[in-house]
Amino acid sequence: MGVKFLATYIESCQDACKKVSIKEMADQHRRIHKSQPEIVADGTHIVSWLYYKKEFSLERIYGGQWLQLVTILKNLQRELEEIGVKLVIIFDGTIYASKKQLWIQRREENARNIASLFDLMLQNNKEAIKKCQDLPNSLKILARIALKELNVEVHQTNKEVDPDNFIAEYANDNDDVFAILSSDTDFIIYDTKPQLCLFHLDISSMQTILYDRKCLVERYLYIQFKQLPLFACLMGNDIVPYEVLKPFHERLLGSKSYNVSKPTKKKRNTAVVVQKICYLIRFKKWTGDFTRKRELEDISEEVFHQKNKTLLFYDGLKAYSTHSSVPVLSILDSFCNNHSGFDDEFVKVVNERHFNCETIYLYNLFFKKEYALQEVLEDGSKMPSALVYREIRRRCYGVLFNCYSPMTPSIENSVVIKERCAYKNNNLNEPELIQPLSLKAFQSVSNGSNVPRIQDLWFKCTKEEKLKVFCKLFDWRFEFWSSSGTIRVAVFIAQALWKPTAKRLKELPPPFVHSTAVNLSTLFISGIMAILMALETCDFPIPATSAMPWHFFDGKLFHFLYDEAQSNPSVLKLCKDQDHLVKEFYKLLPVVTNNTVYAVDKLKWKDVLNDFKDSSDGSI
Numbered sequence: 001m002g003v004k005f006l007a008t009y010i011e012s013c014q015d016a017c018k019k020v021s022i023k024e025m026a027d028q029h030r031r032i033h034k035s036q037p038e039i040v041a042d043g044t045h046i047v048s049w050l051y052y053k054k055e056f057s058l059e060r061i062y063g064g065q066w067l068q069l070v071t072i073l074k075n076l077q078r079e080l081e082e083i084g085v086k087l088v089i090i091f092d093g094t095i096y097a098s099k100k101q102l103w104i105q106r107r108e109e110n111a112r113n114i115a116s117l118f119d120l121m122l123q124n125n126k127e128a129i130k131k132c133q134d135l136p137n138s139l140k141i142l143a144r145i146a147l148k149e150l151n152v153e154v155h156q157t158n159k160e161v162d163p164d165n166f167i168a169e170y171a172n173d174n175d176d177v178f179a180i181l182s183s184d185t186d187f188i189i190y191d192t193k194p195q196l197c198l199f200h201l202d203i204s205s206m207q208t209i210l211y212d213r214k215c216l217v218e219r220y221l222y223i224q225f226k227q228l229p230l231f232a233c234l235m236g237n238d239i240v241p242y243e244v245l246k247p248f249h250e251r252l253l254g255s256k257s258y259n260v261s262k263p264t265k266k267k268r269n270t271a272v273v274v275q276k277i278c279y280l281i282r283f284k285k286w287t288g289d290f291t292r293k294r295e296l297e298d299i300s301e302e303v304f305h306q307k308n309k310t311l312l313f314y315d316g317l318k319a320y321s322t323h324s325s326v327p328v329l330s331i332l333d334s335f336c337n338n339h340s341g342f343d344d345e346f347v348k349v350v351n352e353r354h355f356n357c358e359t360i361y362l363y364n365l366f367f368k369k370e371y372a373l374q375e376v377l378e379d380g381s382k383m384p385s386a387l388v389y390r391e392i393r394r395r396c397y398g399v400l401f402n403c404y405s406p407m408t409p410s411i412e413n414s415v416v417i418k419e420r421c422a423y424k425n426n427n428l429n430e431p432e433l434i435q436p437l438s439l440k441a442f443q444s445v446s447n448g449s450n451v452p453r454i455q456d457l458w459f460k461c462t463k464e465e466k467l468k469v470f471c472k473l474f475d476w477r478f479e480f481w482s483s484s485g486t487i488r489v490a491v492f493i494a495q496a497l498w499k500p501t502a503k504r505l506k507e508l509p510p511p512f513v514h515s516t517a518v519n520l521s522t523l524f525i526s527g528i529m530a531i532l533m534a535l536e537t538c539d540f541p542i543p544a545t546s547a548m549p550w551h552f553f554d555g556k557l558f559h560f561l562y563d564e565a566q567s568n569p570s571v572l573k574l575c576k577d578q579d580h581l582v583k584e585f586y587k588l589l590p591v592v593t594n595n596t597v598y599a600v601d602k603l604k605w606k607d608v609l610n611d612f613k614d615s616s617d618g619s620i
Helices: 006-010 021-034 043-052 067-083 096-122 126-132 139-149 163-173 215-219 223-234 242-253 263-284 294-304 311-317 343-355 360-369 390-400 453-460 463-473 483-498 503-506 515-537 555-569 579-593
Strands: 017-023 038-042 084-090 153-156 177-182 195-197 206-209 371-375 417-421 432-434
Touching: 006 263, 017 021, 017 390, 021 177, 021 206, 021 223, 038 043, 038 163, 043 067, 043 084, 043 139, 043 177, 067 084, 067 139, 067 503, 084 163, 096 126, 096 515, 126 463, 139 263, 139 515, 153 343, 163 177, 177 463, 206 311, 206 503, 215 483, 223 242, 223 263, 223 294, 223 311, 242 263, 263 294, 294 311, 343 360, 343 453, 360 371, 360 390, 390 417, 390 432, 390 453, 390 463, 390 515, 453 463, 483 515
Parallel strands: 038 084, 038 177, 084 153, 177 195, 371 417
Antiparallel strands: 017 206, 195 206, 417 432
């Protein structure tokens, strides 16, 4: 979120908002430091911004236009490379403890929006497309893998600090970094490198707005640099919510109020609050030092008329400190009582893989025994995807925590994973306590036990042995599937065969939105995330990129074909009237449906697709 109203205010400060050329800034940095200039970007913001950007025409309701997104990321990287700038992107790697409640509140709010969106789909289809603000399921996770595939340097946080703090500290510690690219106004507050506004970035010209921290402080706020964190806390941010400060702001405004409709009046009122807060800081001679208890009590008394809110300001001010020595999280303490026997080498590998975005899920599982899943675009009347794939997660936990190893037979009962999955009627304030499942029936491996210890699986097993464990994780039947979804299976297979260009997908007219298709897209991507966790668990017997949706799935294309199949369920039409795709369809169908209710030797596909030809026809 950043600092409440600060973006509006600073953009009214003409001298503190400067249009700049990133190339010129980079060239100047190169001349001074004699090295390749780097921009560090806020991963959460940059991926969302690219997907929302109107010129790219990426609709959010279809479940992900993945190939188009990868193309956009590639173009951004290329534009920066052409001006000699290296892009480094940092994502959230763990939920910061102080922001857990905020995370829960946002999940609940978004879940309510999703519920109303599904109602709107039935009433006004075009309006539902416009009003959908939810990013595709797992976009920010899959974008990390896409960026690595493009050889962009990508990291994720591995400290118990706010991600913005991590990025600011990273920028300070690396001389090659000359700017931070983000729309989060918290970066104006940090004592760090200059902030380039992501919202105003013109990719074609590589120009944007620079927020001049020095100018803002000296010519508009008239406070000291070290007082900026206090200013942010009094304006409202993620730690000190604006909602609790609103009565204080109303007092500063007197008879005026933020609740006005005209933007010009809102700007004027914001300017009044900013100036009065800065005057108060100067008049009271507050330093913003979070170690000064009396000062914090004085601030709490002034703002809330009580001294018991000092901890709120303590946390808020401390969050902006980039000089506090917060150690990298360690997984050792998490296992000190269960005798799992993780050695230093294993711990080092887990840390490195997490920091370099080579794994997404394992760090929080090993360190915190936690799994978190944001809300997804799914119908609340259907079985949530979080529950559909829980069996696979539990099997992964069993392998990761060495459950039913002969060395540690009691671990399965002692390990409990706290799952916070956002789905209908699930209370996120109380995590679900999930026990691992062991793969007792599995016979493998180098040490003769049923399932290899996680250390052996990673460091001693062959690719073939790792693949066997991986396959065993998925050795179960999805009981919620039924033959009523047969046409959907055909559509999934057909859209994977199209292999369109990003340009062709962009030109595809927006298809009618079926709530069932929306739900299926979400379920499909959630399945990919389950595969990703299993691949991480088994030390990637196949590369993660092989399982990524931009190689075989596009939400918009899926909806387009799904809509067509409602009126004309034809193999030829699904395969865009191309004989070679029809042949590929008939080859792939028995492979995909093998050992399921959709298998070609069990189901009468002729009753589903009006031109279907089975092998007995002799024409395939």
